[in-house]
Structures are given as structure tokens and as C-alpha cells.
Amino acid sequence: QKEVEQNSGPLSVPEGAIASLNCTYSDRGSQSFFWYRQYSGKSPELIMSIYSNGDKEDGRFTAQLNKASQYVSLLIRDSQPSDSATYLCAVNIYSGGTSYGKLTFGQGTILTVHP
Amino acid sequence: DAGVIQSPRHEVTEMGQEVTLRCKPISGHDYLFWYRQTMMRGLELLIYFNNNVPIDDSGMPEDRFSAKMPNASFSTLKIQPSEPRDSAVYFCASSLGSGTDTQYFGPGTRLTVL
Numbered sequence: 001q002k003e004v005e006q007n008s009g010p011l012s013v014p015e016g017a018i019a020s021l022n023c024t025y026s027d028r029g030s031q032s033f034f035w036y037r038q039y040s041g042k043s044p045e046l047i048m049s050i051y052s053n054g055d056k057e058d059g060r061f062t063a064q065l066n067k068a069s070q071y072v073s074l075l076i077r078d079s080q081p082s083d084s085a086t087y088l089c090a091v092n093i094y095s096g097g098t099s100y101g102k103l104t105f106g107q108g109t110i111l112t113v114h115p
Numbered sequence: 116d117a118g119v120i121q122s123p124r125h126e127v128t129e130m131g132q133e134v135t136l137r138c139k140p141i142s143g144h145d146y147l148f149w150y151r152q153t154m155m156r157g158l159e160l161l162i163y164f165n166n167n168v169p170i171d172d173s174g175m176p177e178d179r180f181s182a183k184m185p186n187a188s189f190s191t192l193k194i195q196p197s198e199p200r201d202s203a204v205y206f207c208a209s210s211l212g213s214g215t216d217t218q219y220f221g222p223g224t225r226l227t228v229l
Contacts (some may be wrong), residue, residue, distance in 0.1 A: 042222075043220035043222055044220050045220070049217060102160055102163055107157040
């Protein structure tokens with residue numbers, strides 16, 4: 001089992017719809033979770049971080065964390081063509097109660113928003 | 116701040132040659148990370164430093180790869196000798212703290228080994 005798993009997609013949604021991106025992780029002790037967006041040919045950029053169970057909203061983006069089920073999701077409301085990119089889930093993997101101080105990234109989900 | 120700076124942005128070399136990639140982290144950031152990204156394997160952590168000291172190099176694929184951080188504002192990733200399978204985009208990232216802090220990525224170096 002991979003440490004961080006994402007559906008690679010592609011996920012295609014119409015403009016104005018809600019895009020839902022999901023990520024599961026293997027280490028029950030993980031404490032920090034991030035969503036990065038990567039446009040083709042560019043570097044990853046952070047769009048959301050979440051540390052506690054529940055929802056965290058920032059504009060059109062909502063991150064949801066459920067540590068008991070070991071999943072984190074990202075919702076994009078009112079999707080725009082400019083949201084078309086690869087979305088990377090990143091998790092700070094802990095082991096034996098120790099943070100390795102590093103992130104493990106999922107393979108990424110390709111999102112396409114069509115007009 | 117200028118953000119994380121990497122050079123060169125593109126590198127084309129022939130198999131067997133030495134390749135050196137360079138990174139300048141954001142000033143004041145204590146952590147520096149080197150990643151490699153390919154279509155097949157995604158974004159992989161190669162090595163990271165804390166206060167210029169290598170903490171975890173378990174992602175370095177083999178002895179052909181080496182990384183140094185001689186001071187807080189400069190790091191290098193060296194491949195010697197290079198092989199075609201090393202072709203990838205190499206990213207450098209830095210953060211203020213550990214995995215709980217946001218990592219800021221540089222623009223990357225696209226390496227092609229012929």
C-alpha cells in the first residue's frame with residue numbers, strides 16, 4: 001500500500017460545478033496535510049493546509065480531514081477553467097511517534113474544467 | 116523575497132557527464148528539500164537538510180547522487196556519472212520548520228540526459 005494515494009484521474013468537470021478530489025494515507029499518526037496545485041510545466045504551489053479534523057474553507061476551496069478514516073479531500077466550488085491543473089496531496093508521515101520532518105506526496109489528480 | 120532560486124532551468128547533457136544543480140533557499144528558512152519528479156514515479160523526496168545538515172538521504176537513488184549544503188543560502192545536487200534514466204525535473208524547496216510548515220518550491224531544473 002502506498003503511503004499517500006490519490007485517484008490519478010483525469011477528473012473532468014464543467015465550469016461552475018464542484019470538483020471533489022480525494023486522498024488517503026497510511027499512517028494513522030500523521031498530523032499535517034497539504035494540497036498543492038501544479039500547472040503543467042510549473043512547480044507545485046500550496047493552496048491549502050489542514051491539521052484538525054473537519055472542514056477548512058478558503059475562498060472557493062474547502063479542505064476536509066477525517067483522521068479516523070485516514071482521508072483528506074479538497075472541494076473546489078464554482079470550478080473555473082483556470083483551476084485545470086494537477087492537484088497533489090501531501091502528508092507529513094509520522095512513524096513511532098516521530099515526525100520525519102518531511103512530506104510524502106501522492107501521485108496527483110489531474111483536473112480538467114471545461115467551459 | 117525572491118523565492119527559491121534554482122539554476123540552471125534546463126540542462127541537456129550526455130550520458131556519463133557530471134551534472135550539478137544549484138539551489139538558493141528563501142532567506143531564513145531552516146529546511147531545504149531536493150525532489151525529483153517524473154511521470155512514472157511522481158514527486159519523490161531525494162534528501163533534505165536542516166540547518167545545513169543532511170537529515171534524511173534515504174531517497175537518493177544511488178551513489179551517483181550526492182548533495183551538499185555548505186551554507187544556509189546554497190545547496191547543490193550532483194549526479195556523476197549521469198544516465199538517461201536520471202532525466203526528470205528536479206525541484207528544490209525550502210520551509211521555515213519541519214513537515215508541519217509550508218514548503219515553497221523553486222521553478223525546477225529540467226534535466227535531459229542523452
